[in-house]
Amino acid sequence: MRALAPYMALVPLLPLVSAILLAAGGSATQQRRAALGVWPVVMACAGSVVALGLVAAGGPIHVRFYEPGAAAALAFPLGFHIDRLSAIMMTLITTVSAIIYLYSMQYMQQDRGYARFLSLLTLTDFVLLCMVSSANLLMLFVFWQLLSWLLYLLSHNRTHQATLNGAFKTFTLLRAADMAFLMGIVLAHALYGTVEFQELFERAASVPVVLSPLPGIELSGATAVTLLIFVGAMGKSAQFPMHLWLPGSLYAPTPVHAMLHAGIINAGGFLLNRLAPLYGLSPTTLHVVFAVGMLTAMLGASMMLVQNDIKKTLGFSTIGQMGYMIMECGLGAFALAVFHLIAHGIFKGTVFLNCGNVIHKVRQEPTFPHMTHDTEAPELSRLTWLTGMLTSLLMPLVILLLTHGVLRIPLWDAQGTVIFLFFIWVTSSQAILTLTRLRAVASWKVSVAMLSTLLFVVFTYLFAAEAFTHFLYPDPNEVTRYFRAAALPGPLFDGLVVGTTLLIVLGWAYLYAQAHGRTMPLPAWVQALRVRLYVLLMNRLYIDALHDRLGRGIMRVAHGLDKHSFGGSR
């Protein structure tokens, strides 16, 4: 079985076969070519599963077609390093892309650019596979940039001005992030003399370098490199304030969204995982990653609530989820971020592939989705309050603590675990509260059913997450090291947890009372703030406007210079 290992490097090339097959030929044979093109995609999927089995059993596969150290000597450093992370990503990408390809064969059938679209889809698949199996940082960057270009091309409808504007914004913003990534690579090469992953990690760990970019400011070499590369990850994973391209790209066909939200956007999480040993050397960067992720999660989720378009709602939901994913990396829970991106990718891919049907149904049935309205507001006694609090807030927490005890997960050893528990508590409480607010059924029945389901789900989820962490990072010391590096100062961490808990309990009380027909008296300034926040979030914090103004400003400078300089155009 191990003899198959070198051939695994061919797996990323299979979608390229499809892309070439689809691109070559006229419209007369495009249906036949599309049917043939599915086979390499499916074979790539099967190959990825085999690769996963091989690396799980026998360690990573490394195929290299260059001399190490030749990156600066005019040789394209082509090589493949397939380890457990790569194999998992390859399996996710090929599975999702095979499903999307099959979906697109029907969905795009009557489109004028049918073959071109499928060809670009499989080309994206190829680029993603090469990116996740790159043997070195430079090759990863090459495919990283190609992905930016493919995102531009996948906008597809090139006669629609809004689509073009969105695609232009996507490409230019991603290029800005790519340039920071490029600077990170240049700095890493200058400081450590290599772009090979393993050598880079070893040298960064063994040779501490201190940089002084500005007088009085000192940074470690690892911090500077990781911060710059993180900006690259922020671009692809739509982190605040580089998230602007994602809502703008929503004019693309539905299968592109599925591919984007299930595969492409995860690139940032993958990059942080690939470079985890380097990030583990820099607590400062991990704290920045945590802060950016947290801000993105909060803003993404808040902006999602005020959207009135299904695709934009899903888009902002993805931004929020990517914020969570990046925040997990910032907490040192790198494996958890991969687990999250897989779960989110599959979920969001399914939702996007289905949202066309929902839109279609709404157009046919204006009353869809069917709403039941209770004319009578349910009673809100003290008992109701207590039952609600017990079932929505306290019971999920007890279940979580119990599960941690049963699974022997050290709860207080790492802040990351506490935050993870916190996430699950908030999410499950929110889910129960949402059911209560629907008022379709008696809340206590729903709550009991929900709690028993929760017990099962949390147990499975935590068990799966633990097993996954062990699979991806078999060395427990490595995991502990990342958690330690990411640890926030004790008072700050405690303050964050207590403050957020307080906010959640207050929010819960307000929403719970509203769900039962009561209004809570709020101070006038809170009411005013609510309205202002709503307007602010609806206008996406005016960041799009700021971005446009910046663009116009640069163009004004360029035109001014052109007008007043030697050889100006007329």
Add this chain to the structure above:
Amino acid sequence: MAEGLSLWLPAAVSAAGAVAGFAVWSRPAVLKVLALAVSLASLALLVASPGAAAGVSLPMLLPIAACLSLLGQPAHTDNRAAWILTLLLLGLGLSMLTVQDGMGLILSALLLIVLVALLHRYRALSISHLWQGIGIYAFGVVCLVLGLVASPPVSAMAVLAVCAMLLPLAPVHAGYVAALAGLPGNLPAFLACLLPVLGFHGLLAVLPHLPDSARDALPGLGLVGAVYGALKAMAQPRVRALLAYANLSFFSMLWWYVATMRTAPPQAVLYLAAVGLATNGLLQAWYAIRARYGDMDLRAIRGLAQPMPRFAVLFALLTLAALGLPPFGVFAGFMGLLLTPGLPLSGALAVIVLVWLTASWYFLGLLQRLLFGRHLPDLRYEDLGRTEFAALLALVLILFALGLAPARVFQPGAPTPPAQVAGGAAWNR
């Protein structure tokens, strides 16, 4: 002696070809075949020369650029002068790469005089900076005279100024911009390769003789030129001027690099060749549009992707190459420059990367305005002809080869590293 002869011979063949062109002046199709044959013969002579074993060299770039710029041209009487001038300039260029010192300066002066004459001859087609270009090149002739009669360091500074006119650097770039924006036929496409190659060659020769103060000032000039070129390119509504200013920006980065490192490794040559060839391709592609619809403003045409798919694909690939995306040579050259050991990490590097980023803005804007949007129904569209297609495709393939295997192109004798397969190493995520 043999090496010198190996460069003189192709130069002589090109010059003879230019003279022979007048014999078939009345038959454009034959003249085009003759011009192609002569440029190919020059290339063959260079390839067969004793020094060719070391791989592709700067002189070889010139006949390749000449041949490809000629190939895409329609056999029309209006283009005859441009073809003969291409051969003449090719011969002159190859001669300049062969000789040193005084003779080299005289040939450079001859080149500048030809350019001044050409810009003056075609002034009717001019845009505003044509006169500034003529003035700059005339000043270049004066500098060369000074280079001949004065003693160092004045002579070195005078030659440096001429190098900055050829490999464009602000503030003496106007001649280059005027040549690319104002000359007819395939000349701009050819000159986009010829002039920078000659400037670069001259720069390498003059760099050791410059006073320290001048060498210290050059990186700053390079940075200013890069930023200025990028901003000017963003504001241009005309394609040829946009490409000329983009080149100013890109070549200013090369000035910065060479002046900072005080050396020119193969990656600098790769960068120079790739930028020159990508511009050559884009100018040829734009010529195909001009040949059909005249020299128009970018705002007057759009949506070519649908009615002209072959043009659209090749133009998009050339634009990608020009803006520095992989897997093309410009990216490989740029990465090679940035990853050079010993390159100082400073704010200048950040400026260079920012300038590099702006190329994505104006090149993508060019691509989007030209290819996408709704096409104009009142225009009659005709996709690329066979020779136009072949020329652009060849350029794309060369840029692709430069990007994927530059070491193979520049050092063909180097051993191929064997594929290495390993498994079960400790590093496993």
